[in-house]
Amino acid sequence: MKMRLELFLVVAAAVCAAGKPLNTAGNKLLLISFDGFRWDYDQDVDTPNLDQLAEEGIKAKYVTPPMLTMTSPSHFTTITGRWVEDHEVIHNMMFNPKTNLKIPFRQTLKKSEWWDTGVQPLWITAQNQGLKTASFFYPGGGVTYNGQAVNRVIMRSINHKYANETEWRENIDKVMSWFSEEDFDLVTLYYGEPDNVGHRKGPDHPDRKTIIQQIDRTLGYLREAIARHQLSDSLNVIISSDHGMTTVKKKPQVNEIILNKYLNLFGAASFEILDYGGFGILTPKPGKEQEVYDALSKAPNVKVYKKEEIPEDFHLAKSKRLPPIVVVADLGYNLNSRLIVYVNRGDHGYHNGEMDMKTIFRAFGPDFKRNFVSEPFDSIHIYPLMCKLLQIEPAPHNGSLSVTENLLLHSGESDSVVCQ
DSSP states (O other), X not given: OHHHHHHHHHHHHHHHHTTOOXXXXXXXXEEEEETTOBTTTTSSSOOHXXXXXXXXXXXXXXXXXXXXXXXXXXXXXXXXXXXXXXXXXXXXXXXXXXXXXXXXXXXXXXXXXXXXXXXXXXXXXHHTTTOOEEEESOTTTTSEETTEEOSEEEOOOTTXXXXXXXXXXXXXXXXXXXXXXXXXXXXXXXXXXXXXXXXXXXXXXXHHHHHHHHHHHHHHHHHHHHHHXXXXXXXXXXXXXXXXXXXXXXXXXXXXXXXXXXXXXXXXXXXXXXXXXXXXXXXXXXXXXXHHHXXXXXXXXXXXXXXXXXXXXXXXXXXXXXXXXXXXXXXXXXXXXXXXXXXXXXXXXXXXXSGGGOBOOEEESTTBOSSEEEOOEEGGGHHXXXXXXXXXXXXXXXXXXXXXXXXXXXXXXXXXXXXX
8 A cells, every 4th residue: 555655646746847747537528608698588489408417517507718709819818818918819810910811710710829918728628637528619729829729620611600510410420439539638619509690680580499409409319429439427518608699680770889889090090890780899090099088988888998098807907918999888778980880780809897798607527516507707706616527727817717616526626637
C-alpha cells in the first residue's frame, strides 16, 4: 500500500512538473447548442423528451448569456469561460475599423485571426492534456489556436440549410460513433435552430413551436442513440444555447430606429456596424466623438455609451477591438443606419438582463444529479463545470465552479491532482 501511494505521488509530481493534471477516469462530454433557444420556448409546446430529460438530470430555470447576446461572442464565452472583453470575439462579423473591413458571419467562422486572440478554448485545453476532441458546426471550432487545430472539425457550408430533421439525426449518429468507436472525449455539436425561424418569423409565430417540437424529437433520438451505442454510463450531455429572441416587428407598429435622422453618419463616423439588430458600434471621425455621442443620445429607445463609460457588468469596456461608441437598442427596437434594410421579425443583441435574452440549460448523464432544478446562473460558469466533468485543469477563465458544482452528484469532491 505504501509503495502504491509513493508511486502515485511520483507520477502526480511528474505531471504537475509538466504543467498537466493527472486525468483519471473522466467521463465523456457532449455539449449541444441550439442557437437562439429562449429559456421559455418549451413552456407553450408539448415537449415530452425535454420533460423526461429534466426528470433524469438537470434543468436550470434559465441561463444569462454575456453581453453581447450574439452567436459568436456568446458561444466563445461558453467554450472559453471568458467574458467578451477578455476573449475579444466581440461581434458575429469580423471587422477592422481602420480599413472598414467587414466579413459576414459564416465566412468569419473560418478566420483564425478573428478567434485566435490568445485565449484558449476548451478543445485545445483538453487536447493538451491528452484528450481527443471534435467540433461539429460549433462556432470557433473550425480555426487554429496558436497553430493548433481541433482534432476533428466539420464546418457548415455557406448555404447550409438549418432545419433538416433527417440530417439532425444523421449528425447525432456520427457523433455517437465518434464516442463509441473512436474514443473521443469531448464533442461540441451546434444546431442553427430555433434561431433561424425566430429571426424569419418571430418568436410568437407557430413555426417556432413547430421547430421546438422537432428539437424535442431530436433529443428523444439522442437518448435512444446513447443507449444504442452503450454510452449511458460514460457520456455526460449538456444542452445549451447562446441567447434568446424577441419580436422586433409587429404590425401595425414597426419598431425601427434610423440613426441618420439624428446624426449625419457620413460626415461624423469613419466606421460603423449599425444595421444588425439591437446592437451597434461606430468610430467617430477625429474630434467628433462628443458630437456623435450627444447626437445619438437624442435618439429614442436607445442607450449610447462611450467605451470608457460602459457599465462594468457589461464586461466590454476593456476590449481593445471595441470601437469608441456603443449603441444598444431597447428591447424590441431595431437599429438602422440610413435606411431600413433589416427584414427580420425577431432578433437578439439586446441587454442580457432582459428575460427575452435568457437561454435554456439542460444536463444529464452519470455525473449529474437527477430531477434537480437549478437556480439561474451566468453562462460564464459552464466552462469550469465542463473541465470538472472531463477531469482536466482549466485554462485561465472568469467563471467559478462553485456556481455550477452543485449540479453534480459528487459536488465538492476533488478527484484530480492540483498542481501548485
